[in-house]
Amino acid sequence: MNPIDAVDWLLDKSIVLGYSRVGYAVRRLWWPTGATSRQIAGRHVLITGGTSGIGKATALECAKAGAVVHILGRSMERALQAKDDLDRQAPGADIRVEECDVSSLADVRRFAEDFTARVPALTALVHDAGTMAKERTVTAEGHEVTFATHVLGPFLLTHLLRPVLAADGGARVVFVSSGGMYGSKLRDDDPEYAESRYRGTTAYARTKRMQVVLAELWNERLRDDEIVVDSMHPGWVDTPGVQTFLPVFRALSRPIIRPPSQGADTIVWLACGHDTEGTGARFWHDRRARSTSWGPRPADTPPQRARLWDYCAAATGVGTWSDSRVSLDSSAALQHGSPS
Numbered sequence: 001m002n003p004i005d006a007v008d009w010l011l012d013k014s015i016v017l018g019y020s021r022v023g024y025a026v027r028r029l030w031w032p033t034g035a036t037s038r039q040i041a042g043r044h045v046l047i048t049g050g051t052s053g054i055g056k057a058t059a060l061e062c063a064k065a066g067a068v069v070h071i072l073g074r075s076m077e078r079a080l081q082a083k084d085d086l087d088r089q090a091p092g093a094d095i096r097v098e099e100c101d102v103s104s105l106a107d108v109r110r111f112a113e114d115f116t117a118r119v120p121a122l123t124a125l126v127h128d129a130g131t132m133a134k135e136r137t138v139t140a141e142g143h144e145v146t147f148a149t150h151v152l153g154p155f156l157l158t159h160l161l162r163p164v165l166a167a168d169g170g171a172r173v174v175f176v177s178s179g180g181m182y183g184s185k186l187r188d189d190d191p192e193y194a195e196s197r198y199r200g201t202t203a204y205a206r207t208k209r210m211q212v213v214l215a216e217l218w219n220e221r222l223r224d225d226e227i228v229v230d231s232m233h234p235g236w237v238d239t240p241g242v243q244t245f246l247p248v249f250r251a252l253s254r255p256i257i258r259p260p261s262q263g264a265d266t267i268v269w270l271a272c273g274h275d276t277e278g279t280g281a282r283f284w285h286d287r288r289a290r291s292t293s294w295g296p297r298p299a300d301t302p303p304q305r306a307r308l309w310d311y312c313a314a315a316t317g318v319g320t321w322s323d324s325r326v327s328l329d330s331s332a333a334l335q336h337g338s339p340s
């Protein structure tokens with residue numbers, strides 16, 4: 001192992017150094033810089049969760065790079081406030097607001113139909129919207145809310161936006177996962193967390209693991225359309241979300257927790273199309289491929305992955321894993337009703 005790889009590995013395994021602003025400061029001494037492999041100026045970028053925290057910081061960087069940035073949140077009022085802030089920080093940028101609750105499959109369908117009618121080609125889709133429920137709650141459609149927000153909504157949105165992503169001819173999809181996913185195996189046996197005592201942090205870790213797996217599966221599915229799908233984790237980042245959901249953690253980590261811009265860095269790097277495809281890796285942190293399991297053994301098996309896909313497919317109306325063609329025709333998923 002060369003010295004840089006060794007230091008990077010130590011930072012990663014220490015967690016506290018690697019995930020904090022220390023890791024960011026050290027790694028940026030050697031990480032890849034220079035020209036991006038493609039320009040996003042003038043092209044459309046959609047960021048779910050773009051109204052706050054890491055998503056908002058991602059929106060700012062994409063706007064500064066000249067992209068047409070769509071920030072999506074549940075509340076138009078909050079989205080407009082975020083746009084005001086971003087407009088001040090990136091004068092002249094083209095920032096547009098989108099209202100959608102990604103935990104609602106019906107709302108995702110409504111939004112996708114409207115968006116694809118307005119936007120002919122999408123160069124990057126960032127699945128950043130995130131939550132951490134204290135108790136097990138279900139959406140109006142009957143899905144556990146963390147699973148619906150992190151997994152089902154993004155799953156359906158990726159499928160429905162496939163035609164506009166394909167139209168770009170080199171689009172990127174980025175799932176914003178979490179280092180917390182290392183603490184969970186793939187729970188394809190109980191995706192909605194209905195069969196054991198619910199803990200919000202466990203639900204969070206489980207669904208963040210699912211995002212990493214689904215990014216790999218979507219990457220396979222969308223390859224023919226030259227759409228590259230990655231996942232990443234941003235480290236520990238000081239955001240309104242952390243302040244709300246993890247106040248004790250935030251207080252303890254305050255001297256070293258990253259600002260949102262550092263959490264957003266690898267998202268923007270991926271969205272700008274740095275060449276990750278040749279590496280075969282799909283999970284990233286601080287501009288470097290990371291293992292998807294903590295120990296030497298993989299955290300899941302191919303049949304488990306297929307079961308997760310098929311569960312999501314059944315809930316959303318997307319083709320099953322064994323169906324080698326996920327139809328470019330989105331009408332089936334648009335019309336699909338929610339499962340009981």
Ligand SMILES: NC(=O)c1ccc[n+]([C@@H]2O[C@H](COP(=O)([O-])OP(=O)(O)OC[C@H]3O[C@@H](n4cnc5c(N)ncnc54)[C@H](OP(=O)(O)O)[C@@H]3O)[C@@H](O)[C@H]2O)c1
Nearest residue numbers: 049051052053054073074101102129130178236237239241
């Ligand atoms: N902060 C960290 O240390 C950290 C670490 C690892 C991973 N992450 C991940 O990074 C992502 C962003 O987190 P953050 O810390 O920046 O949190 P944040 O400040 O709370 O931002 C979360 C964003 O998600 C949006 N959102 C939540 N539920 C939504 C829904 N159902 N539909 C549409 N939008 C929804 C919120 O928008 P509205 O409230 O306006 O609707 C908000 O813009 C999350 O996926 C999180 O899991 C964060």
